[in-house]
Amino acid sequence: MASRSIRLAVIPGDGIGPEVVAEGLKVLDAVAPAHDLKFERTTYDLGAARWHRTGETLPDAVLEELRGQDAILLGAVGDPSVPSGVLERGLLLRARFELDHYVNLRPVKLFPGMDTPLSGVKPEDVDMVVVREGTEGPYAGVGGVLRKGTPQEIATQESVNTAYGVERVVRYAFEVAASRPRRKLTLVHKDNVLTFAGDLYQRTVKRVGEEYPQVTTDYVHVDAATMFFVTMPQRFDVIVTDNLFGDIITDLGAAIAGGIGLAASGNVNPDRTAPSMFEPVHGSAPDIAGQGKADPTATILSVAMLLDHIGAPEAARRVERAVADDLAARRGRPARGTAEIGDAIAERVSG
Amino acid sequence: MASRSIRLAVIPGDGIGPEVVAEGLKVLDAVAPAHDLKFERTTYDLGAARWHRTGETLPDAVLEELRGQDAILLGAVGDPSVPSGVLERGLLLRARFELDHYVNLRPVKLFPGMDTPLSGVKPEDVDMVVVREGTEGPYAGVGGVLRKGTPQEIATQESVNTAYGVERVVRYAFEVAASRPRRKLTLVHKDNVLTFAGDLYQRTVKRVGEEYPQVTTDYVHVDAATMFFVTMPQRFDVIVTDNLFGDIITDLGAAIAGGIGLAASGNVNPDRTAPSMFEPVHGSAPDIAGQGKADPTATILSVAMLLDHIGAPEAARRVERAVADDLAARRGRPARGTAEIGDAIAERVSG
Ligand SMILES: CC(C)[C@H](C(=O)O)[C@@H](O)C(=O)O
Ligand SMILES: CC(C)[C@H](C(=O)O)[C@@H](O)C(=O)O
Numbered sequence: 097m098a099s100r101s102i103r104l105a106v107i108p109g110d111g112i113g114p115e116v117v118a119e120g121l122k123v124l125d126a127v128a129p130a131h132d133l134k135f136e137r138t139t140y141d142l143g144a145a146r147w148h149r150t151g152e153t154l155p156d157a158v159l160e161e162l163r164g165q166d167a168i169l170l171g172a173v174g175d176p177s178v179p180s181g182v183l184e185r186g187l188l189l190r191a192r193f194e195l196d197h198y199v200n201l202r203p204v205k206l207f208p209g210m211d212t213p214l215s216g217v218k219p220e221d222v223d224m225v226v227v228r229e230g231t232e233g234p235y236a237g238v239g240g241v242l243r244k245g246t247p248q249e250i251a252t253q254e255s256v257n258t259a260y261g262v263e264r265v266v267r268y269a270f271e272v273a274a275s276r277p278r279r280k281l282t283l284v285h286k287d288n289v290l291t292f293a294g295d296l297y298q299r300t301v302k303r304v305g306e307e308y309p310q311v312t313t314d315y316v317h318v319d320a321a322t323m324f325f326v327t328m329p330q331r332f333d334v335i336v337t338d339n340l341f342g343d344i345i346t347d348l349g350a351a352i353a354g355g356i357g358l359a360a361s362g363n364v365n366p367d368r369t370a371p372s373m374f375e376p377v378h379g380s381a382p383d384i385a386g387q388g389k390a391d392p393t394a395t396i397l398s399v400a401m402l403l404d405h406i407g408a409p410e411a412a413r414r415v416e417r418a419v420a421d422d423l424a425a426r427r428g429r430p431a432r433g434t435a436e437i438g439d440a441i442a443e444r445v446s447g
Numbered sequence: 448m449a450s451r452s453i454r455l456a457v458i459p460g461d462g463i464g465p466e467v468v469a470e471g472l473k474v475l476d477a478v479a480p481a482h483d484l485k486f487e488r489t490t491y492d493l494g495a496a497r498w499h500r501t502g503e504t505l506p507d508a509v510l511e512e513l514r515g516q517d518a519i520l521l522g523a524v525g526d527p528s529v530p531s532g533v534l535e536r537g538l539l540l541r542a543r544f545e546l547d548h549y550v551n552l553r554p555v556k557l558f559p560g561m562d563t564p565l566s567g568v569k570p571e572d573v574d575m576v577v578v579r580e581g582t583e584g585p586y587a588g589v590g591g592v593l594r595k596g597t598p599q600e601i602a603t604q605e606s607v608n609t610a611y612g613v614e615r616v617v618r619y620a621f622e623v624a625a626s627r628p629r630r631k632l633t634l635v636h637k638d639n640v641l642t643f644a645g646d647l648y649q650r651t652v653k654r655v656g657e658e659y660p661q662v663t664t665d666y667v668h669v670d671a672a673t674m675f676f677v678t679m680p681q682r683f684d685v686i687v688t689d690n691l692f693g694d695i696i697t698d699l700g701a702a703i704a705g706g707i708g709l710a711a712s713g714n715v716n717p718d719r720t721a722p723s724m725f726e727p728v729h730g731s732a733p734d735i736a737g738q739g740k741a742d743p744t745a746t747i748l749s750v751a752m753l754l755d756h757i758g759a760p761e762a763a764r765r766v767e768r769a770v771a772d773d774l775a776a777r778r779g780r781p782a783r784g785t786a787e788i789g790d791a792i793a794e795r796v797s798g
Contacts, residue, residue: 174639180649181642189640213677215566234585234606234641241643245650249610251643255585259600286691288525289540290585291532292592292602298531299596319698326564326677326702340637344695347670351677 099132105165111380112390113171119392119438126442131411144175153186168373172380195370197363200228204349209424224332227269228342235339269336280333357391360398374398418444450483456516462731463741464522470743470789477793482762495526504537519724523731546721548714551579555700560775575683578620579693586690620687631684708742711749725749769795
């Protein structure tokens with residue numbers, strides 16, 4: 097069989113981004129041959145250094161090149177030397193919005209053998225998928241400031257939610273729920289306060305849900321959801337939520353599922369009108385950058401999600417199994433560095 | 448000494464509200480005489496039943512009466528028979544906004560002997576105060592819906608933040624931090640995405656902080672804050688945050704500090720231009736209403752906050768000690784009902 101060629105854009109980014117991406121690519125290289133996959137990689141120098149050098153975050157020309165790729169692997173962006181928001185809005189969120197990543201897919205799963213800060217919780221208790229909206233809501237970037245720096249300053253942020261945007265992410269969430277054994281979808285919002293947006297989500301879940309009679313649905317306020325994450329994580333199977341609530345609860349989810357070093361995510365364009373982008377949930381962690389200490393597992397699990405997305409589910413399962421085996425073997429062993437972990441998983445994948 | 452008379456408005460509300468409020472008042476009655484306090488109580492029939500009967504949530508005339516009181520004790524509002532948001536916005540938030548409760552004060556404290564879902568966490572690890580803004584931000588109620596029910600629907604929610612509103616809550620938070628041994632204030636926001644509002648908070652903390660050189664300050668994104676709550680709660684002393692982030696993290700805080708049955712709060716008007724309102728963080732819990740099962744401790748601790756606010760700190764400490772003793776005595780004992788817990792604490796308070 098001739099091998100399939102995949103154009104992969106790589107954005108290592110800032111801080112520990114390049115370190116963890118290197119390990120993700122190592123594992124990708126290790127798994128590719130057995131599944132007749134060939135990755136044509138293009139690395140894009142984006143992030144803090146580029147911004148300092150040129151003032152650019154995500155130039156139009158680069159964005160156009162990205163559109164021509166099949167998938168994107170991103171490490172992390174952000175650095176204390178850059179004003180907060182510049183890289184996040186100008187690079188990361190710009191990519192998510194321009195490439196229409198309307199599903200931000202974030203599994204929250206406790207692997208056997210992993211530590212969780214919760215007492216008495218077993219791996220089977222933490223196994224959910226958060227389907228976070230990725231292209232609107234409070235992240236729309238709508239808002240402004242008037243009379244800045246004066247006692248009369250007003251700063252606004254507008255959450256913009258559309259039937260178009262909500263329906264497509266809700267539909268995707270129902271598909272995910274329908275494909276899982278428990279077939280349960282929970283809407284997380286704050287509809288008793290954010291009444292307009294919450295009502296749109298509620299009505300949409302109800303209406304789309306009529307097409308999925310096999311999926312049971314319920315609703316939990318976001319504040320209560322954070323409580324359930326730590327007291328009763330097993331109550332959740334699939335969650336659909338807005339961009340900001342999804343951001344918050346998936347960090348909490350990462351914390352209960354073995355830590356941010358393991359949390360993978362996909363910024364998915366299900367219609368495939370542009371490439372999807374896979375990235376660890378963690379940030380650039382400037383405090384440990386360059387020390388070879390960062391855990392690349394979240395990036396490697398993001399690579400597995402990427403493999404799923406490009407239609408190589410067997411390769412994806414292989415990477416996931418290698419990660420699970422590596423995690424199971426960690427207990428009681430001395431801590432390893434970034435490259436060591438990458439090597440170990442790559443070896444399991446090729447072995 | 449002649450006893451001091453205090454006008455107390457009581458809003459039992461819905462669900463378990465009346466049950467827990469009855470115990471709060473029982474404890475108040477038990478502590479009052481020894482501290483020469485006399486409470487003139489007026490009970491206001493507000494909540495789901497009133498709305499069903501008359502369509503009213505918080506009528507203007509009642510609001511005017513409330514303004515004449517010295518303090519308000521509220522149980523909980525909300526019922527599944529009332530559309531989501533009607534009572535929350537029309538009663539609870541209307542009271543908070545009209546009475547200018549710009550500080551929503553929420554201690555997060557793990558009492559000795561209490562269970563927490565976190566493993567390896569000791570009471571001294573969880574001892575913080577969240578100062579949540581209470582009168583603006585995403586709770587402003589600004590927003591709307593266009594083309595409702597059509598594929599072209601747009602629903603917006605605007606977060607409105609003013610220098611006036613942010614400065615006064617930040618200043619209050621610095622005062623709280625300055626009064627505590629660790630003298631540490633953490634701003635929790637999402638300034639890399641909500642850049643306008645986040646920047647206003649950041650600049651305000653910096654500016655006001657110059658007046659409090661003894662207080663150290665730092666900043667944590669709200670998503671990361673939820674992680675720290677479960678992995679490293681001891682990193683927080685005092686937190687200042689906006690209305691929505693405060694809502695979310697204090698429910699999580701309640702969960703890690705022994706559960707929502709213990710979480711107290713004060714909706715405080717520090718300028719005393721209107722009465723402050725004290726209420727448990729939990730909701731009306733219609734599923735267990737009328738069964739005498741609800742834990743009244745959160746309401747009783749809210750009564751302690753009320754006592755502090757009206758200038759009776761010794762009475763407040765007495766109630767807190769009684770609660771702490773009651774909690775310490777719980778371990779290994781059979782569960783008690785609402786009134787039994789109230790009786791036990793009232794007895795300790797008068798004894
Ligand atoms: C870096 C930041 C803009 C981003 C977000 O808020 O989405 C991050 O927290 C995430 O969850 O991917
Ligand atoms: C009932 C609801 C409007 C309220 C809020 O969101 O403030 C509650 O969750 C709280 O925390 O007091």
